[in-house]
Amino acid sequence: MIRVQTENFDPGVELEQMRRENHGQAGAMVSFTGLVRELNEGDTITQMTLEHYPGMTEKALEKIEQEANQRWDLTATLIIHRVGPLAPNDHIVFVAAASRHRKQAFLACEFMIDTLKTNAPFWKKETLPDGVRWVEPGTS
């Protein structure tokens, strides 16, 4: 499942939901949670705004999820990405994979977040005490 949303999410609630729907199939759940750093490139961030390409974003995330499920034997996958204004320490992104054994879930989770970072149309804009700037790729 994929979700793009302005609202916050609770990683614990998401994992518990995944566990409840698992019905004993998977023996492992691996997740990654991305947060807004207060310091980036040595500067203090007061706000981070996520822009995206509605429509294409959902397609790109679904494609990443499909590819993970083709490559590994997974029982469940989840990608959540927030958009809009965020504050330091806020959740940005959540990726989780469940599988019968842990190795597949670890690999799938890493693949999904790494691919999301290069393939999904999101752009970060930082607000600093003295202005705003778009985040350069590779520094986020």
Next chain:
Amino acid sequence: MIQLRYFASLRESLGIGDEQIELPDGIHDLPGLTRWLQDRNETWASTLADSRLHVAINQEIVKPDAAVTDGDEVAWFPPVTGG
């Protein structure tokens, strides 16, 4: 008609997020369409000259020489920075 969309720093540089235009006569591919847009003025010429820009047609990333046809949605954007 074709739908054109611009995102993030590109949208700010161009001062526009989306527009609908008639596919110009004789334009059949991305290089032609990009040149046509660059002819608008110096801002468009320099902004769309950035070789790091990505282009999506109908919400799929395409190669720089992709074909453009009537009804397409064409989007230009800088490298993505999500996650």
